[in-house]
Amino acid sequence: MRQIWIITKRELQSFFDSLTAYIMLIAFLGFSGLFTWLYGSDIFFTKQASLQTFFGVSYWTLFFFIPALTMRQFAEENKTGTIELLLTRPVTDWQVIFGKFLATLLLIAIALVFTLPYYITVAKLGNIDHGATIMGYIGLLFISATYISIGLFASSISNNQIVGFLLALAIGILFHFVFGFLSMASSGFVSEVLYFLSLGAHFESISRGVVDSKDIIYFISIIFLSFVGTEAILQKNRT
């Protein structure tokens, strides 16, 4: 645990030192704030004391932002060779992966904490569904964790950050659209399986305030599979 935390601290430090963290926070709050309060189907347009719009916008913002955060995490170490020094320390591959994962997740959590004023304001404006809102936040955290684990896997594959970014997006799009689209195009059992694989469906149900163990299992499985894939690649690079 100590080793994980040491790695997490360094990764977080690096996010803040390189200004990535600030740019990400400002852009995320800017986008989500704009669409929640000022533009499109904002709060005043829908006239509902609900953060549904915010969750929808965040969902998509994070889809693009998280790969931009994770793309560096392994690709840069592979490129400069620091991965070799890191893995010859008394740490396991899993501790390295989890430490990096946790750093990005913490950064996203910080971003989400900064949106709590939205919640408080909306709660003052009308009768907000507290359960649904809290679940919405938890849903965002699960979605973020999923994106991050996919992003880390994509980053570990090569020593090129852009490849890491695009591959993470490609995998994300696969889970978002391709499975959903194929599900609609097919029928019966296959359609159900594909629908289950589609990321959007699970986020939707969680953000409506419904906690289904199926959704949690889904997110955790993708995270776990991405970790296993990342570990396999770290191992492969050493043979």
Next chain:
Amino acid sequence: MDIVVENLTKVYGMQRAVDNISFRVNTGEVLGFLGPNGAGKTTTMKAITTYLIPTEGNIWVGEYSIYEQPEEIKKRIGYLPESNPLYQDMPVIDYLKFVGELQGISSAKIKDRIREMVIVCGLEGEKHKKISELSKGYRQRVGLAQALIHDPDVLILDEPTAGLDPNQIVEIRELIKKIGKQKTVILSSHILAEVEATCDRIMIINKGKIVADGTSDDLRKRAQGKEILKVTIEEADTDTIFEKLKELPTVELVDILNKAKNSFEVQSKRDDSSRRHIFNLCVKNGWILTELTSLETKLEDVFRELTYN
């Protein structure tokens, strides 16, 4: 802590980078790896650090095997990779702290250790700078500092003096010698003089195989066998001397080193010495012999002989 390498083989695709090598390094020994590029030095070192997984064979560091207890080995090893990779965006102090923490130095001791490393490696003026702002020589010092910070029993240094200026090279060599007294050190280098100056034992690797192993004197002796003399004779005709030298019974080869100065290189037949004959020859002809020195076989020659196809 002893290092025992048993039948280590590493295959990349079709190429055998390291081909079934075995050796042992004892505590308190500084072993120098010599070899041309691509000989398998770095591969062997990476395998000892547990980073590379060998195709075949085992490595023991103390009682720990790289397969069974890699974590125990990692705790006791200090490693400076060839390219000296560092986190460019971190200040020197922060980087050393990060490494120290990962190596499990207690928070009570870590400050003292960092201070000590900064002094030992001469980083006092640069400690607050970002690593990306440092010159190559200073980066190399940071690389050494990170390898030494947890006071490891085993040090693996892949070209430790690359990029340093001559003064720094001398300092680092002294440091390695000092450290090497209590620890097990393996270092690699292209520079023969460096290996000779710092290492107790030299191992020459070529094409993945050990071609020589011993002290620098051992290696020299092995290649020597024949006596080589440098002879300078004044006030005589070069060609005459050349002919006469060649006629001596013990001489195998004569080479003119410098025509103007009349100096020659004389190689004797195996197990023979020509000194006496050369002296007598000069007396007989009334030549003035101004130089008669034995040329030592240089380590460079040994190296070339062993690694040249």
